[in-house]
Amino acid sequence: MVTTSLSEPAAEPNAEAIAAELGTVDAPVIATRRWRLAAFTRDRAALVASIFLLIVCAAAVLAPWISPYDPNVASGQLRFAPPLTPGHILGTDEQGRDMLSRLLWGGRISLLVGLVPVALASAAGLVLGLVAGYAGGIIDQLIMRTLDVLFAFPMVLLAIAIAGVLTPGISTEIIAIAVVLIPYVGRLARTATLGVVAMPFIEAARAAGASRTALLARYITPNVLPPLLVYATTLIGLMIVVGSGLSFLGLGVQPPTADWGSMVSEGREVLATAPFVTLLPGLVIVVVSLAFNFIGDGLRDALDPRSARR
């Protein structure tokens, strides 16, 4: 398989910065024949991050079964029980609800808000980028100029404006984030497509009589996917942060339902007396987002033989 070069480190958890770096495909290189699972597992940070995220995701999925208490109902009279209280290992919040249970249940929403918009935007961005990069000409211009309009808004602010105008809720949050991501993914996919299309093997395939569909499906798309995958992985971490921001502002899930961002917001009122109510969910956001970054880094190194670990 042929991969486009993934250039410089993309650990920066910032869509603009990452796109700017991943987008600069300087010279496409013929590389590995298959996925370098071995290279990925050699990267200790990425491996640890993957295992950690597997545990986090499993815990979130299994929340209905493993959560010790109902996340939205006060358990007993204990309010502001500090962490390590018997029965409440992470303590209780201002309403006496178990923090661990809320973090577990909240993870379902926070992870979903990281994953689903990125998946939606990647699919849409891939199609737009492929079409623009392959077709060129007026179609390319039309698509890219339309995406330029979305680039005119700072990403987070556009997400806030979209989520704020629609009815607050988890689907609104997902739509808002997906929409603002499309231009970033689209631009990257287009750059990668242009890099692949220029390569001799495409000309060879065309000369051999490959149809346009075959060309796109069998030769171009598989080579555009690796950089897109790296980008999407890093974006998930970033979008967990952005999504928690929307929830923090009250534009995502509505109380009493918890997600990590809304938990930070609830803890705000009692910051002076019970700081752990704010600190814990924030810490979870940071660690999970970091883990996605490490995996993105590991994937980049594994998929691009030219970028050795520094």
Added chain:
Amino acid sequence: MLRSYLGKRLAAILPVLFGVSVIIFLLMHLAPGDVTTVLLGPQATEQDRVALRHTLGLDQPLPVQYGRWLERTAEGDFGTSIATSLPVTALILPRFVNTIILTVASLFLAVLIGYSAGLFAALRARSWFDRSMMTVTLIFGSTPPFWLGLLLVLLFALKLQWLPVSGMIDMAGDGGVLDTLHHLVLPAVTTALAPAAIIARMVRSSILESLGRPHVLVARAKGLRRRDLLRRHVVLNALPPIMTITGLQLGYLLGGALFSEVVFAWPGLGSLLYSSITARDMPVVQAATLLIALTFVLVNILVDLVNVLIDPRLQES
């Protein structure tokens, strides 16, 4: 040459601004809820509603409404705020100034911290300083700004009581520059840290790459002093990618500033946007979003212009 470049860039933003205005206009029309219910209250008769809709021009076809809205907007008339009954323009302009104060202060901090951290890390590559710096920048890059703000409040305002918890001036104070600066520290640091982390990483990798170039090796072989070597051959050559990343951070800064403004009750455009969204005060949301997008587009052109001044080859692309 430069003037023609600027002219081309400015001409290119016209269709973008047109698109921006269409998006903002449509966004407000997607908003659920009937504006007449907001203005007249739920008790109003259907007749009153129809009349008001006619007065507001809401019974016209969408393109006509858009044209009228655009005409008014171009004249600087953003209508009246539903929540406060004040003209929107009078409401947003002072807020805009406050946001600029916060954003400029944050950008200054981000550049200062990011450049020095990145430069020192690059010059001592693979040292403990470099390693810890890169870890710290990774963590700051993944930290939600609102949470970071709350951490800083907890530490510096509530525990140590060095800095005020929120606001822009002290009600009991004189409201002078020093007072504002005192209030500016925490929100500016909150907004600046994530961009600073990203700039630091970019500066580090760019300087490292620049250090490895052949001309640096030659200069070093010639026995050039380290300081001159860095100043003349390394730092200048590393500038273009760093400038690009710094420019890109502005969007991030504007977004992060909103969270700082909300957390610290800084009376800027972001906190106004937020409170207007909560109050469903659409004229204000519309105007604030438009103003932010316009600023963002113009600042981006400015950044590109500076880039072209540094590296004239960029004009070609």
